[in-house]
Amino acid sequence: MIIAPIFYIFTHLFLPISPVTAIVPIAKTNASDSLVKYVYLTFDDGPLFGTSNCIDICTNQKMPVTFFEVGRHQAMSAKSKALYTRILQNESLFVIANHSYTHANSKYKYFYRHPASAFNDFMKSQSSLQVKNNIIRLPGNSAWNTTVLKKASGLVKPVVHKLDSAGFNIIGWDVEWGFDKNRNPKEMPQEVVNLMDSAFTHNHNATKNHLVLLMHDHMFRNPADSAKLVSFIALLKSNPHYQFRKITQYPGLINGGR
Ligand SMILES: [Zn+2]
Numbered sequence: 001m002i003i004a005p006i007f008y009i010f011t012h013l014f015l016p017i018s019p020v021t022a023i024v025p026i027a028k029t030n031a032s033d034s035l036v037k038y039v040y041l042t043f044d045d046g047p048l049f050g051t052s053n054c055i056d057i058c059t060n061q062k063m064p065v066t067f068f069e070v071g072r073h074q075a076m077s078a079k080s081k082a083l084y085t086r087i088l089q090n091e092s093l094f095v096i097a098n099h100s101y102t103h104a105n106s107k108y109k110y111f112y113r114h115p116a117s118a119f120n121d122f123m124k125s126q127s128s129l130q131v132k133n134n135i136i137r138l139p140g141n142s143a144w145n146t147t148v149l150k151k152a153s154g155l156v157k158p159v160v161h162k163l164d165s166a167g168f169n170i171i172g173w174d175v176e177w178g179f180d181k182n183r184n185p186k187e188m189p190q191e192v193v194n195l196m197d198s199a200f201t202h203n204h205n206a207t208k209n210h211l212v213l214l215m216h217d218h219m220f221r222n223p224a225d226s227a228k229l230v231s232f233i234a235l236l237k238s239n240p241h242y243q244f245r246k247i248t249q250y251p252g253l254i255n256g257g258r
Helices: 003-013 019-023 051-060 071-075 078-088 108-112 115-128 157-165 189-201 223-237
Strands: 037-046 065-069 094-098 210-216 242-244
Touching: 037 051, 037 078, 051 065, 051 078, 051 223, 065 071, 065 078, 071 078, 071 115, 078 094, 094 115, 108 115, 115 157, 189 210, 189 223, 223 242
Parallel strands: 037 065, 037 210, 037 242, 065 094
Antiparallel strands: none
16 A cells, blocks of 8 residues: 555646746755654553554554553463563664553552552552553543643543652653554544644644554554555555654653653
């Protein structure tokens, strides 16, 4: 699927050429800083089914990504520990960050209404995963806490405050590639790219010109859906203004993300 580059070529082939534009440059060819769009791809809830495909595809595509890992999933089996080690060993492309130990046991209200035990849950994951940064994503909640971003709902505010006092960043997401009831990708790759372009255009991101995309490892556990991830990355790479970053490179992190 290389629709975008072909479209790009065609629109440029059929631009009207006048004698004036042929001689006098009418626009700078260098993309100015304001045209650069920083994209942070993130995968949540691993190591799980699908994690192996995410690792393979992003390694082959040389795509920097962040894995927000669940401590309990990593500790579950020798296989999940091996997946975690594969991520850990590719430091040039991958970052592992903390997504709690229990994932709130999927009982989010109870979890956040007990901020002391929720805080301990994140600390347990931090040590069991041996996370090398101070970056957390809350389970089931898109809150933000950096030196400049302070966004938290009333429910999560108490634990966010505790984590902030302990020097942790919290990273939410700007756009999600969602999944259906079978846990397969809900949107086609081009639809996700359209959502991202719209968020950039309308300045809907937490930080202007920086977009954090949420995906889940389990969405890419079969070959057909893995192919969608490959297509998606090809579409992203066809946009000359996109630059890809790991979450440790996000602007304004407390203590530089360490
Ligand atoms: Zn999650």
